[in-house]
Amino acid sequence: MLVEGTMRTFTALLTSWIAIVNSSVAAADPALPGNHPLTQVQAGQVLISELRCAACHQGVPRDSLTEKTAPDLSEVGARIAPEYLQRFLASPSAAHPGTTMPDLLMAKPEAERDRIAEALTHFLIAQSNASFSSENTEQLDLAWGKTLFHSIGCVVCHGPQEAISDGATAKVANDEHGDEDEEGHDDVKQPRAANRHFRPTAIPLGQVPAKYSVRSLGDFLFQPLRVRKSGRMPDLKLTRAESLAIAGYLVGNSAQQVKSLSANDSLVSLGRKYFQDLNCAACHGLPGIPAAPSIGALKKGNVTRGCLSPADRRSPRFQLEDAQRNAIAAALEETPLDDTDQVAAAKTLTAFNCLACHVRDDAGGVHPSHNVFFVSSDQKLGDDGRIPPPLTLVGAKLQPAWLKKVLFDGESVRHYMETRMPQYGSTNLQHLPAIFARIDRMPGREMKIPSPESRSEIEREREKQHRAAGRELLGDKGLNCIACHDFNGKNSLVNQGIELLTSYQRLQPVWFDAYLRNPGAFRPRTIMPTAWPNGVATHKTILEGDTDKQIEAIWYYLSLGTSAADPPGLRAESTKLVVEDRAKTYRGRSRVAGYRGIAVGLPEKLNYAFNAETGTLSAIWRGDFIGVNWSGQGSGDFQPASDPITLAQDVSFVQLADEEASWPRMPVMTKQARTNPNPLYPKNVGYQFRGYFLDGSSIPSFMYRCGTIEITDRSVAVGTEEQLRLQRIFQFDSPEPQTVWFRALTGDVRQESEQVFRSGRLRLTVPRAELKRKPISEEAAQFELLLRLPIPEGKSTLELLYEAVSK
């Protein structure tokens, strides 16, 4: 935190503009910061708008720029520490070097100044429902806050708060740090921002620890436009947690305990009077306090006296640099004209500091000292992955609707770029898309994409060719665009570039055509290669190597959107479900469990499938759980992650009429006869699934009914790693004693001992019961093992052990 003594020495250089301006050396007019394209007169007009001269003065011409507004004071008492507020009111620029708030008390003696500031503070605090508290109960991740501050874009306007060591930052590309004069290569018109000798913007934040609490700054950062509606401090799309982390980092953990201030009634009414007398309402609206009538028109002569004059001691007082006064004077001298679209765009991009990240024509660009703070999660993408895209010809590049989504809806396709495109509020920038659309004209070739619905045979043939060629060109045997770009939600193989299917919705065809022919003309150091050097196709076989047609085919293919088939080389993988310390139950169709299938994975890495349509344990496997198909139309069908032992899927419990009766089997549908011939099976043999419940370890117990018997069916893993077995326990609840048959096993069923049977790789231990091993198919030596179970009235249990045998 800065001490007042130091600040007094700052009196000469004030306002955020000056702090910035001071640093502006060569680029355009020095009245404004950064590498902007404005003339002195235009810079003066921007200052008149940013400083809100029209709030008090008559006759200020309307500018194309939306005016900067003062902060909303309705909750200022909760947001800002009272002690700071009073100090700030007494001398704004001393408390906050760089503020655009004029000093309204300069003409008063110091003691009176403090009295007025105190009364105003009481008055303002009384406007808020809540009061300021520096208490913070949240755990703060200051390191994260620091990383965020130095990566998402705060640095661009506020400067780095400290030197950042390696970790958070990427390698800085190439030679941009240098002071080289010109990049002399080729005839491509390139932005040369990096070589300009302008100094970076740095709106000071030294006052922050005294001004805010972590909580109040966090709230402000979360939604800055609620307080500062004109968007000069934009919304960086922070989450609550991110806002708090940055606030914690800026305010510091050791923020001093601030004494709370309760508003004193007499001071409040005195403050109200000062608020009116000083015409604070000209800039800060508060209910019931109208602004005073405007005073005299702004004229050139004003600059040497009144609120802009360096010599005048009267209030209010803006402290400006000579360059700024000169610019304002120059602007006042000029006959006001409506801004052309070019000028309006330039003013907007300057006032909102867009040019600190973006290049447009010869203006703007990342300052070399900020370069290191532009970071990508995929370094292989080079500068394209970390430096925001150029705005040159942006009105010809982006579809108008998409531009609005980016500006106003927070839309973004560069997920790898850590620096965020902030939101400035749609009312503040709503003029911009139309201006870009008017001034950014790009001559070029209109692509004529084929129409699949055409009535002409030739056109439909062309459509087929284009579709096939587009697919081939994108794929790994063609230009392999999918190596660096995601396609239809599937990750690319090498780099994580922009999803290709966004192209048709985002981009204009003329721009796309020109960009593909020579990406380097748009982005000098792009890693995007050209497939048509000097307009000549490298792929000679596709569409006879015709460049126009190839680009058209790609554009057409992208226009198909999600209906475009995947280009060759793209892999669709199933989603692996992993079981950790709790069991997992997953419903989905599967060849091992039918459409009403359920897969159960146990933490011991023993898994089974249950066919809920028939109440049957239908597969067992060890190791990983399942892969699920959620790609394309995939309805979540599952496959065991390793080769399963499969069992019959017919109904398991039946009350057979007599022991010779054949087991009721699942109906069979064939390609020729696909309608289910026995659609009520197995409900017509007494089965009804009733669901399942999970215990504390998430192990499911299946519930179903066989006639009047309620059955609960639960399986757990038992035994050692070497002899892991599935212990299946049935609980029966019957209203009367009755007999039911259980079909335990089918296939090449062999008896190993009295209670142990084997079929294929499965060993099954059954309880003592009346057993029946019946042939089910003479030729193939297939058997079924049936258990006759006398079920008593009330509750009873039965246990089976399933073991997967490796040989």
Added chain:
Amino acid sequence: MKQFRSNRLQLLCLLILSTIGAVGVLRGEEVGDRWGTEEREREYYPIVNTPMPKDTIIEAGAFAVLPDGRIAVGTRHGEIFLIDGIDASKPLPSFHRFASGLDEIFGLAWKDNAFRVTQSCELTRVSDSDGDGLADRFETISDAWGYANYHEYAFGSKPDADGNQYVALGLSESYYSHALNRGFIMKVTSAGTSTAFATGLRSPGGIGFDEHGALFYVESQGPWNCSCSLKAVSASSFHGHPASFHWYPYSPELGPEPEMPNSGGRIAAERNRVRQLVPYAVVFPYIRMGRSITAFSVNRTQGKFGPFEDQLFLGDYTLSILMRATTEKINDVWQGACYPFREGLSTGILNVEFTPGGKLLCGGTNRGWPVRGIKPFALERVEWSGKMPFEINRVTITPDGFHVTFTKAVDRATGCSTDSYRISAFTHPYHAGYGGPEIERHKAAVQAVALAEDGLSARLTLEKLDRGFVYEFDLGGLRSRDEEELLHRNAYYTVNEIPARQ
């Protein structure tokens, strides 16, 4: 959802036929095009993206509003998330995964401290018995239908006043009925008793109750359906696709099997012969009003969502758009109108729900079928900006024409001129082919217009009205009193019945 396989071919037929059949029609150039209103719409109804937790895939299939104001979303991945904070001005809601491992959720309701979840395999009661915030009981309420083939989706309604729920079952592979009751709507009582309720469905996209509390389901374009439509469901009603007739013997409660419909007729005539056949209540003309419309929600926000209180809102999967619909019962038959509302959503819309704050939450996915929206999945919130759009509010029928209401006063010069009301009518063949043309298109001359004194409604007298036709309104010539053009110039009213003169 629907089957898109042969759309392109069918579309071609449609185009050729419509060009031959309808001379001087407005169509043709609009095929697949956008409405072109997105940029103006955003002033009135901005779309706000709802960020989701990293690595979480929420392909919303169904929503439910909980008593505590949270929103539950059921997904195609079979999960249920509880969303807290959906209405915040800058939404960064928390997502709590309440349940997982279910099979594609297209129906979600909250009743008696539990969810009632329609998943492909069954209607299930899902609850948390030990209060740890995670579902642990999954009780089958009904699985009274076959589930054994590709594309057999199930869509569930909310419970009605008596606790009954209705489950709409799509056909097998979207063309056949190989498994039990595919193509039916099942009625499931709160006690879990299931009976067959209605038949003849093709590929439903949602089911629920309209602004009058009447049951409707959403049907997709395809065989026996030349356009998507809203269909009014009543006991034993038949909805046009005969593939499910062979299950009638298993459900005597439906009564006798209907007469086999004749392919190639008109629905207005066929419904005289096939007495259970219920005509499409609201036809959504194919492509310009969606290619695969999905589940609807009724606006009961008491003005928080703007001027369209008590109207149905629904999305389209393919075109990533939102539309409105209104219904009315004439001579005991439901019919009504649909209206464009908002385009430019980011993904294929599968379902929508009004939040407690009066915003419309829209969700879905673009996975598997062609979708205009480019995001694999998204939750977006459409909200009213507070600025009144100039829109056709509602079209209703009168004995000799239509009554049209507006959201803002229409100026007298344009509002009193019959030239400002361009109305044409078309019908569809009722046939087994996939999709089909708009035929017998003709101009429906407006003989007289009476603009209300307040400019907020107009009574149109037409030369004649025909049953079985869709009346297409183009009111692009109207201006509001503050000289605005209509945000959307079109509306489409399906005439099944004409009210008698009093």
